[in-house]
Amino acid sequence: MRVTGSYVISTTLGESVRAFVPHALPPATPVLDASSYAELNRTAELSLARLQGVAGLVPSIDWLLYSAIRQEALLTSQIEGTQATLIDLFDKEAGLTVSNTDDVEEVTNYLRAFRWTQDTLRDPKGLPMSVRLMRQAHRLLMDGARGAGRQPGELRKSQNWIGGTRPGNAVFVPAPPEHVSALLADLESFIHQVDTQDTLPPLVRIGLVHAQFETIHPFLDGNGRIGRLLIAALMEQWGLLSQPLVYVSAYLKQHQSEYYQRLSAVRTDGDWEGWVAFFLEGVARAADTAERGIVALASLINTDRRRLLQAPKITPASLRLFELLPLMPIFSIDQVCERLNTTFPTATAAVKTLEALGIVVEQTGQKKNRHFSYQAYVQLLSS
Template identity: 70%
Template structure:
């Protein structure tokens, strides 16, 4: 039996009648979600997350793992929406360098700010829980000063939106009417915070993501907010202690399949197909993140050994090296400030790392030189 996951309501928008889809509340019913859709896959995904957490615990500093993982997630989720920024662009912008595609980089950095806001609230006993209010606050940061800044940042939409096509009448998908958005999000909030564990937490994350995208509560930024919600729920339900996994990389790699599964839930009632795809994505993304951590840790450890054996190595060069994983591109002025030292000391520290081939100077200039921990950036950019 084909499951029905919502109903259509006809209303007039932009002068023409439009059939908008209104999803039923979660969890799926008539029939209920089949356990065969998630049993083995859920166990495999949870094991992959557990291995990722364990490997991360073996690294001297989790801070530099988080630095890279969060930026990869921010970059990939933005690329799904069409931005062209690269990791190097992001590192250059953070180093205070001029980047050509400033607008795209700003969209990625806005995502980072929105992500931090949500994470800070979840970790603060006095902070907001996962809620419409918290998501609106994050959305305000996401659209601040970039594409979509004129589309009610931080506010639920007050007009009809649509996906695909030039108007609601020829759209691929028309989300619920604006006046139904608050009650639909209230239902979603209740599902997130409801007691009971009839469904595994990862399965619930998968369900929430589709429901959020189906409601499409904002005029812009719904895809990025929906994927940010995935990361928030992984922490909320204790599935990953730190945001070490960049699931958007998997979703970008399989973007067509990702969108087809979202659509099939609405048109065919195929929650099982989506849940299976999502769980496989978590397993693959967690395994990929684990491999990246091992590769990065191996590179850093090998470079650290070489530095320790260098006859001109100094305390400043050691301190600079330890900053590299969270500052892979830097100016001498930036490291002078970071190390709290003089310009000659900062310059001498960079020279030691340059002689070892750990960092390279990328401008070819005598003044305002910029250095890059290129092997590290190349690993991250794979």
């Protein structure tokens, strides 16, 4: 059996526990068995390539990114227990009051952290994938009421544990805090290791990075979300997707129990092969799901556009508004005025045209402060 780390005694809350210190990547003694992942990796890479191709069906890549990034933000947060829904997120962006403010704030924080990470990695003068970048992403993720006491952007200075009510009955105890900095430095070195790039496929390396990050658990909170953010960021950086169109968190949430079991088996049984196989299967499934979603989205938008173009009262403003709907599926007249840079009467007329065709639906039942929804689009993304 492969040994993937060692145990050291750590004392926390008056209890002595065995904390796990992982060996540096890549897996060794034995090395990762290529025959266990070769076919799964090929399937996952083909699924990502098809997804990239199908994205061309939709006139604007921004439409796809708007929904895909929000789906990932929502699902990765839900894995950690956040109860916010996609409609909550759309309502918040439309300026509506939402009841679960803290949950929605956690999701929007993930969006900010993800966008910042993506922009930084794309900027020739920005930070590379590094511990410093992870810490800044964590600072953005934990911004706000819930994260204020969780040391945003700081590596933990105390012993943490996963599962259980106290350290002594925990499911897993990560490395003591004095080991964290060196472990992350090793992980950063692996990410940039040239010889590994020649021997291990990019998706396999991403799977290894994610599992190792979760095992180190370097922050007091938010480790799962930052670890899953790394998946999307590295997919783009290592040329698997030009845009973050796939949301792997959907698969991980659907198979949450196995997700945690596979990570645990790496530590207890040295089963890197089992984890990598699970991860590659998840990437392929997530890419296939995203591909079907794009086809459905393209079909819906094309059908509704044809209806609008055939309408007798179509105006340039109503057509421009329609093109904006996938980027603001819930909206007010004032927001239409701002986005179209037009007058209130012109914006109102444009909305009425879409409302008469059943493309948008008024939500409030009021005469003032009305909000409208691209209902079919919202339902499609929420299904």
